[in-house]
Amino acid sequence: MTHLALTNVSKLFGDFAAVRDFNLDVEKGEFVSFLGPSGCGKTTTLRMIGGFEIPSFGNILIDGEDITNKAPNQRNVGMVFQSYALFPNMTVAQNIGFGLRVRKESEANIADRIKEMLSIIHLEGKAHSYPYQLSGGQMQRVALARALAIRPEVLLLDEPLSALDAKIRVSLRAEIRGIQQRLGITAIYVTHDQEEALSLSDRIVVMNTGKIEQVGTPFEIYNFPKTRFVANFVGSLNTADAEVVDVQQGLLIADGVLFHTAEGTKGRSVGDKVKMAIRPERFSFASEQKKANVIDATIENITFLGAVVRIEVKIGNANFNMDTFNNPFLELPKIGSQTKVTCSREAVLVLDD
């Protein structure tokens, strides 16, 4: 059953449409990320769910109840902010207990809940510390505990990890996901970091210029992007202008080179101009003569990226990136040498605009 529903939600600031016709149903316990570049409307949408912005059009419902015009303090929606937003005058325990005290829960209940939350975030020894005595990661864990302490219907997280350094970001995001799954809470997570969205989410909503580009699981979003924007924004991508040569055989031509695609020519006609896309990791060196997509290429450049080696190859007149796992026992090809590269039919995508 739908737990959180946004129907035809739009937000206008004067003439500027920050969010346009946003429709989304979220199941209970689902972790959904809003992913997109700055200014795409993801934070505005989150703030509308939190009640900090009122939609210009559309409705927001939690368990069927319309909360569109409810004040933020009447929604029972917890929020974690990028800047932690811990109350500097209160200790960790007081911060966590704040929402419960506002709800006039008994002191015994509050104390129990604070203890439980501190144990969840592994900060039992910090109950009496003030925010300025904590590290960034600890502060964000307290902020998470404070938002969860009130048992919210929905947990909103507005780029909660972007102020933290890379290592803490990775460990904390696993912690956030673990806590969310353990408590079975519905979470909406805003980020512009695709890796964060891919690793955390049950579903991702990719947004651009106030509109939803695609909604899907991380697997779908990465492997089967529906639009050029999604393909470019999530992961890296080789794109080339191509023309449909044979619809039945799924044949495209790009820069004089033929590519076989599995589904890319469906619903198209011979001569259609299309945008062809192939992820760098879908290319490999052709070790045996396969039937389709064995292509002559010239090695243009090699970049060592640690776990991955990025090889730039020239195919026809266009340059493509090819990613391969780093293997210290295999010799890399020489720059300028001729080789053959290959990719499966399924790897050749045809994108809508």
Add this chain to the structure above:
Amino acid sequence: MNLSARLRNIPFWSWIWFILGALYFVLPLYATLDFSLRMERGVVGFKAYQSSFEDPEFLRTFGYSALIAVVTILASALLTIPTAYWIRLKLPQARRIVEFITLMPFVVPAIILVFGLIRIYSAPLTIPFTDIVLMPALTTFKFGTNILVVAGYMVLGLPYMYRSVDTGMRTVGVHTLTEAAQSLGANWYVIITQVILPNLRSALLSGALLTFAIVIGEVVLASFLGVPAFGPYLFLLGQHRAFEPAALSFTTFLMTWAAMGIIQLVTGGQGQASGAH
């Protein structure tokens, strides 16, 4: 690195500039103190201080100014806190206008302000084209004059009070704190009393003490409105006597430093808290 090693690392010219700067401030102060201690010929003592504090006018005027300062601080806080809060929260586009207004006391001298106040409030306020009096002439009775004094001091103290409060709000991130409290279910009363005001304590104290210092030493407004304030008393004393004004000036200086010490003491912990953000 220990203190002596740190001091050794300070360049030679920095020391020279520091000493010159210190002399510039310390020498006049020392001269005032020395002068105030030599009221009796050939004796160094506190006669001038004793004489000043024994004067009933001193206590009366200082008491009056202190009371007016407290009222001014309360009224200023009531005006600036909601204004700065609302601008941070809902009307950021109005910040430039309000900042410009708060700078006016630096541009418009107190003499202009007091003449304006006297001109407007020395006649009763009536409904236009009628004789119906809405408010009597404020300068014609004591309470009314005190209202004008407080209003005038609020204007003079506005740059310090508003900027202290506004800076305090920016430092603690009042916008996000408000939203965080709202998302936890807090109403406006809880947000203001439990979240905003406690975190503005140091900012408010700074603004309050600066306002206090301004009110205690102010001469022009008090003289023209004819109130028994400390500033005009000190000014008049300086025209008739030599040692007592020096003693009172030095006392005022000590009080100001004590006030600054209190600010440091009270805000020490909060400064760290703010810095963590």
